[in-house]
Amino acid sequence: MHASPALNAAAPHPDASPPLSNSFTVLVVDDQASVRHSLITELRHAGVTEVMEAVDAPSAVQMFKMRRPDLVLLDIRLPTHDGYWVAQQLREAEVGDWTPIIFLSGLDNDLDIWRGIESGGDDYLIKPVKPIVLIAKLRAMRRLLDMRRRLVSLSAELHLANQRLNEMVEVDSLTGLVNRRGFDRILHSEIDAARREQQPLTLMLCDLDHFKRFNDAAGHVQGDDCLRAVGRLLKEVCVRPRDVASRYGGEEFAMILPNTPRSGAMTFARALGSMLRSRAIPHPDSPNGAVLSLSGGITTCIPDEGTSAESMVMRADEALYAAKAQGRDRFFSFEMQMDTIEQRRV
Numbered sequence: 001m002h003a004s005p006a007l008n009a010a011a012p013h014p015d016a017s018p019p020l021s022n023s024f025t026v027l028v029v030d031d032q033a034s035v036r037h038s039l040i041t042e043l044r045h046a047g048v049t050e051v052m053e054a055v056d057a058p059s060a061v062q063m064f065k066m067r068r069p070d071l072v073l074l075d076i077r078l079p080t081h082d083g084y085w086v087a088q089q090l091r092e093a094e095v096g097d098w099t100p101i102i103f104l105s106g107l108d109n110d111l112d113i114w115r116g117i118e119s120g121g122d123d124y125l126i127k128p129v130k131p132i133v134l135i136a137k138l139r140a141m142r143r144l145l146d147m148r149r150r151l152v153s154l155s156a157e158l159h160l161a162n163q164r165l166n167e168m169v170e171v172d173s174l175t176g177l178v179n180r181r182g183f184d185r186i187l188h189s190e191i192d193a194a195r196r197e198q199q200p201l202t203l204m205l206c207d208l209d210h211f212k213r214f215n216d217a218a219g220h221v222q223g224d225d226c227l228r229a230v231g232r233l234l235k236e237v238c239v240r241p242r243d244v245a246s247r248y249g250g251e252e253f254a255m256i257l258p259n260t261p262r263s264g265a266m267t268f269a270r271a272l273g274s275m276l277r278s279r280a281i282p283h284p285d286s287p288n289g290a291v292l293s294l295s296g297g298i299t300t301c302i303p304d305e306g307t308s309a310e311s312m313v314m315r316a317d318e319a320l321y322a323a324k325a326q327g328r329d330r331f332f333s334f335e336m337q338m339d340t341i342e343q344r345r346v
């Protein structure tokens with residue numbers, strides 16, 4: 001506390017400077033009514049749209065939390081708690097945010113300035129405050145605040161743009177499914193999650209049967225339509241939120257099915273097979289019948305330290321190769337083959 005007037009009336013008044021544009025709110029914290037009054041008059045003159053007053057530390061903190069001013073003018077000497085304490089409370093109350101704090105004090109020594117900055121202050125004004133200095137600092141802080149807001153909004157825009165870009169580069173343009181890049185990322189992260197949670201993870205590779213003949217007979221445009229139809233079907237069959245259908249490449253698709261044991265994987269394969277049959281997409285030249293069919297290779301495991309995305313793909317691919325070799329239009333599970341050398345027709 002001190003008795004010096006808030007403003008040095010002898011200092012030249014910055015009448016020539018234009019008022020601060022847009023809305024700008026300031027919280028003045030000082031226990032002396034005369035000081036607050038002089039500061040408020042000067043702030044209004046400078047174009048500050050709203051000035052709040054607090055007479056002590058607790059009410060300053062409370063007002064700050066409720067009203068969130070754009071700037072705080074904070075006296076160091078206050079009853080009960082000092083301005084350093086207030087600054088610390090304000091900084092703790094706005095994690096991730098930043099409101100400029102300018103300390104006001106009659107004290108002019110290096111240690112006070114150091115303590116002020118250490119406790120979260122941004123600048124320091126010695127009372128009596130010269131109006132021209134007050135307004136210059138107000139403008140400087142306003143400029144910093146505007147810059148920070150622009151940066152925050154730019155980084156939010158950048159974050160959104162990055163998200164969109166990521167989505168774009170991970171989406172297959174023909175089918176709208178996750179593409180190979182997205183598949184690789186998701187498979188790695190699901191292996192990690194399944195290892196942590198000790199839950200079974202299933203990978204299913206599906207390949208359309210005799211698709212070269214389809215293209216040769218119907219043409220590539222119809223072939224593309226067919227791939228789109230299969231893409232829609234795979235999306236439909238992936239009903240659980242973490243199930244992922246992706247286009248692995250060409251006429252090959254991959255499904256990542258977290259928390260899915262072998263039995264669940266076979267149920268999924270049956271559902272997929274029967275949905276495809278019910279769609280009855282005509283195949284103009286298939287030795288397997290008049291409608292499109294597909295073959296699938298499945299691998300299921302609770303990943304351990306030795307499990308990698310590559311090893312899972314290799315196992316699913318081996319099972320897919322066996323399903324093709326055994327006549328197509330079927331799903332094989334790598335593990336079931338290993339366990340029982342049993343082949344299952346879906």
Ligand SMILES: Nc1nc2c(ncn2[C@@H]2O[C@H](COP(=O)(O)OP(=O)(O)OP(=O)(O)O)[C@@H](O)[C@H]2O)c(=O)[nH]1
Pocket residue numbers: 174207208209210211212213215219220221222223224227249250251324328
């Ligand atoms: N229309 C179209 N065809 C594609 C696309 N990508 C791959 N293909 C075709 O898919 C066919 C795949 O042929 P193969 O690998 O010989 O396999 P397949 O004829 O399906 O025979 P199996 O897999 O053994 O049943 C090739 O003719 C590719 O040109 C695509 O984006 N659009």
